[in-house]
Amino acid sequence: MPTSKTIMLQASNLCKTYTTGKEQYHAVRNVDLSIYERDFTVIMGDSGSGKSTLLYLLSGLDAVTAGEVQLQGQQLNQFSAKELARFRANQIGFIYQNSNLVPDLTLFDNIALPGYIANRDKEAVKQRAHELMTSLYLEKEGSRLPSQVSGGQQQRAAIARALINNPDIVFADEPTGSLNYEQGVTVLDILSGMNADGQSIVMVTHDMKAACRGNRLIYIRDGKIGGTLDMGPYAPEQASEREAMIFAYVTGRR
Numbered sequence: 465m466p467t468s469k470t471i472m473l474q475a476s477n478l479c480k481t482y483t484t485g486k487e488q489y490h491a492v493r494n495v496d497l498s499i500y501e502r503d504f505t506v507i508m509g510d511s512g513s514g515k516s517t518l519l520y521l522l523s524g525l526d527a528v529t530a531g532e533v534q535l536q537g538q539q540l541n542q543f544s545a546k547e548l549a550r551f552r553a554n555q556i557g558f559i560y561q562n563s564n565l566v567p568d569l570t571l572f573d574n575i576a577l578p579g580y581i582a583n584r585d586k587e588a589v590k591q592r593a594h595e596l597m598t599s600l601y602l603e604k605e606g607s608r609l610p611s612q613v614s615g616g617q618q619q620r621a622a623i624a625r626a627l628i629n630n631p632d633i634v635f636a637d638e639p640t641g642s643l644n645y646e647q648g649v650t651v652l653d654i655l656s657g658m659n660a661d662g663q664s665i666v667m668v669t670h671d672m673k674a675a676c677r678g679n680r681l682i683y684i685r686d687g688k689i690g691g692t693l694d695m696g697p698y699a700p701e702q703a704s705e706r707e708a709m710i711f712a713y714v715t716g717r718r
């Protein structure tokens with residue numbers, strides 16, 4: 465592991481057990497991992513291997529059964545619910561597969577909402593929302609409802625919402641999973657651009673083309689780390705070689 469990288473997030477002995485009636489399912493099992501600043505980390509693994517569960521634990525969206533997550537030196541499971549909500553609002557952005565926008569708020573208000581929730585200065589939030597809408601090609605869509613724009617525009621609004629408070633880290637759960645090819649490429653280009661500007665990103669994906677954008681891959685198998693692969697920076701002209709490398713790595717780990 466390169467020593468020059470700074471650890472941003474550290475998970476230790478992370479476990480998540482789901483209980484349904486008398487049945488228990490160990491979805492995440494004793495995971496230790498580090499996420500580094502400015503990395504674009506990709507999490508891959510077969511369906512049901514525990515990728516989304518792991519992402520929810522790392523981002524504080526779901527509570528661990530055992531173990532701990534430290535983000536920027538702060539232990540998430542020592543926070544009260546209120547403290548965790550505040551910490552998440554300020555430090556963490558999350559992009560869902562299906563955008564998860566509030567249906568009866570305009571795109572502009574959806575994007576600005578986490579800024580208001582974090583009690584930031586209203587004028588500063590509005591200005592940041594306008595800047596993000598411009599950089600994500602949404603400047604004409606601000607007054608529309610989510611139902612009045614395309615899936616790609618909804619997802620770009622969800623990215624803007626995730627960025628409104630300048631989070632330290634952005635988590636994305638299959639952010640291109642419900643988009644067509646073109647919309648997916650636009651979203652990946654945006655994520656690559658954010659990362660090139662220094663944004664730390666952790667993304668779960670099934671898609672080899674999406675995985676190519678990362679510089680580090682974590683492979684999950686049966687709720688455990690099945691391997692990690694340092695891929696180096698993404699270069700569009702080497703995308704097909706990288707895709708082949710990821711495919712070979714993932715299939716070899718199954």
Ligand SMILES: Nc1ncnc2c1ncn2[C@@H]1O[C@H](COP(=O)(O)OP(=O)(O)OP(=O)(O)O)[C@@H](O)[C@H]1O
Pocket residue numbers: 482483484489491509510511512513514515516517518
């Ligand atoms: N709320 C829940 N209650 C019970 N079991 C759950 C719950 N959420 C997830 N699971 C189970 O935990 C395992 C891991 O689920 P998870 O969604 O994390 O997998 P995944 O790798 O993200 O899958 P996919 O790629 O299909 O989205 C699966 O077997 C799933 O059925």
